[in-house]
Amino acid sequence: MxxxxxxxxxxxxxxxxxxxxxxxxxxxxxxxxxxxxxxxxxxxxxxxxxxxxxxxxxxxxxxxxxxxxxxxxxxxxxxxxxxxxxxxxxxxxxxxxxxxxxxxxxxxxxxxxxxxxxxxxxxxxxxxxxxxxxxxxxTRAAEADGARGSEDPRPPKVSLRDALERDRLEIWYQPKIDLRAERMTGAEGLARIRHPEHGIVYPAAFIPGAAEADLVALAECALRMALRDAADFAAVGHTLRLAINMPVEALVALPIAAIVRDARPHEDDWSGIILEVTEDQIIRDIPAAHEIATQLRIHRIALALDDFGSGYSSLARLKELPFDELKLDRSFVTGCGMDTENAALCGTAIELAHRFGSLAVAEGVETASDLATIRRLGCDLAQGYLFAKAMPKDVLLAHMAADGEGGRFA
CATH class of the missing domain: 3.40.50.2300 (Response regulator)
Structure with a gap:
């Protein structure tokens, strides 16, 4: 890499x-x-x-x-x-x-x-x-752009509302690798705050304890920024399918279809955007989630089931949801190259994803042995520190330009 x-x-x-x-x-x-x-x-x-x-x-x-x-x-x-x-x-x-x-x-x-x-x-x-x-x-190399923030071991408590009001939010992108093509085909957008005193601040410092209204506002801001960034990637010839995290409260409260219609790239080959919703949240109201997900698909907005395996949901109920990706919980992926039980859990999750007609995505891939295992098990996409950490959009664009093929991290 x-x-x-x-x-x-x-x-x-x-x-x-x-x-x-x-x-x-x-x-x-x-x-x-x-x-x-x-x-x-x-x-x-x-x-x-x-x-x-x-x-x-x-x-x-x-x-x-x-x-x-x-x-x-x-x-x-x-x-x-x-x-x-x-x-x-x-x-x-x-x-x-x-x-x-x-x-x-x-x-x-x-x-x-x-x-x-x-x-x-x-x-x-x-x-x-x-x-x-x-x-x-x-592990710190990809965060050099926010050097001071990445070196602070004690994340300060930072007000999410204040950061939103002062326009301090950034979205950094972690590449998602197609394991068959061995190249980047998408990226997950992750929230960061660029603070004047603390440098780059990570979600652990501003998500816990944040008001629901502020989390919804964060989701809307992240969605609009990702749509804008998708246009920037497309403008230089890179069609990436971007993903952002979306709490269920925001999925229900926001006019997501209208936001995407207004702000999406207008290229005919736009691959859409993915909203990642955790298993434990989406299971609360399957009929409502199904209705919202179906409407969103009309506008090339897909759902990904995040942290699969951590919520102990009924598979029969999950089958009712039209999701494009199933993301294996990182606790399954970590060590699966050495741990036969973790490997078996990964294999089961990958098989379920394919039975549901979805892509299987491995999060937290950090070692060559774990990568070899999920490849052998038929996983479709992967992301993790083995490939790259999340990085600012401009850094990712620079890498893709230097690569010549648009993102061969694998």
Whole structure:
């Protein structure tokens, strides 16, 4: 994968948290042997937490058993701090305990790698470096445009209403890759706030606790921006099918068909727009959702069922909905290359999507082994840090122009 920000001087930074100094030195030496990687070592979570106030690593190696503390305590702090990087658990404890700790991290919204069992060899560190692309700017590279915001480990509470009123909202795009054509055919638009003091601020800092009216206003703003951006992509010869998240309240309250009629690109080959609705929300009123979805399809507006597998919905009821995409919950995708249970869940979800006449989309694809597995299972589209993080429209356009074929991330 070519990084869209090649040439920026952004040294990768790793933290190692282990109360055995020899282990820390072993990992640090291995990392430095593989390239220009900055490494800091800590013997307990409190010292790591103090460092996080000043700088954010791309990857944290975290021991599960830490004397007076433990990995769960560290994961809770990382989640509360809004840590955006990757966590690599490691321990000599029982594998089932390690996997349970990893799942705790995922439930806290952290990016958790498959567990690393001690003792391990240098080859294991090399695999992590390769899969996380640590020598190419790491996990922060695609966010250089908002450098200060991406480096703040403690997301400040920011008023969504204030950001909307002051025109501080931006939509950043994460490429969606067609796994057969091995090229970008769409992108998901994700909300960001460009704050004068905090830099780029992520949804964790402004979505929780926001008033319903403000969330509806956010959805309308995101829809209008995505339609405008679709026209900009089309103007330079790139027909991308863009997607945005849409809460059910906005799906019901907004005149979406009218907004799209007025603001959509007018090219005949416009591929439409996708509204992503979570499974747990859409299941509340299937008949109303079906009526709205049917009307929207007339205007080339499709629905995607987001986070499929997290809502425990009745499949018989979901079958009533005309959705174009079924997006596998990232908890299934993460580690599916190593975890046979996750692979089986992915396979079931992909098969269901195809039975419903929909495309299967894997979210959170972060390792080569996970990508190989979902490909083998017949998944249609994928997105995740393995390909690219979300980036400003202009950065994505620049990458597509440099590529020559319009977006070969895969």
């Amino acid at each position: 070519r990084n869209p920000l090649d040439g920026l001087d952004m040294q990768t930074l790793c933290f190692i948290v282990d109360d055995e100094p020899a282990i820390g030195r072993f990992i640090a030496l291995a990392l430095r042997n593989f390239g220009d990687v900055g490494v800091e070592q800590f013997i307990d979570p409190p010292s790591m937490n103090a460092a996080l106030r000043e700088r954010v690593p791309d990857l944290i190696f975290l021991d599960v058993s830490l004397g007076a503390s433990d990995g769960i305590e560290a994961l809770r702090h990382l989640s509360a701090a809004g840590y955006p990087g990757v966590v690599q658990l490691m321990s000599g404890r029982d594998a089932s305990i390690l996997e349970d700790v990893r799942l705790v991290g995922e439930r806290h919204g952290l990016r958790m790698r498959p567990v690393l069992t001690k003792p391990f060899r240098v080859d294991a560190i090399k695999t992590i470096v390769d899969e996380e692309q640590l020598l190419f700017g790491g």
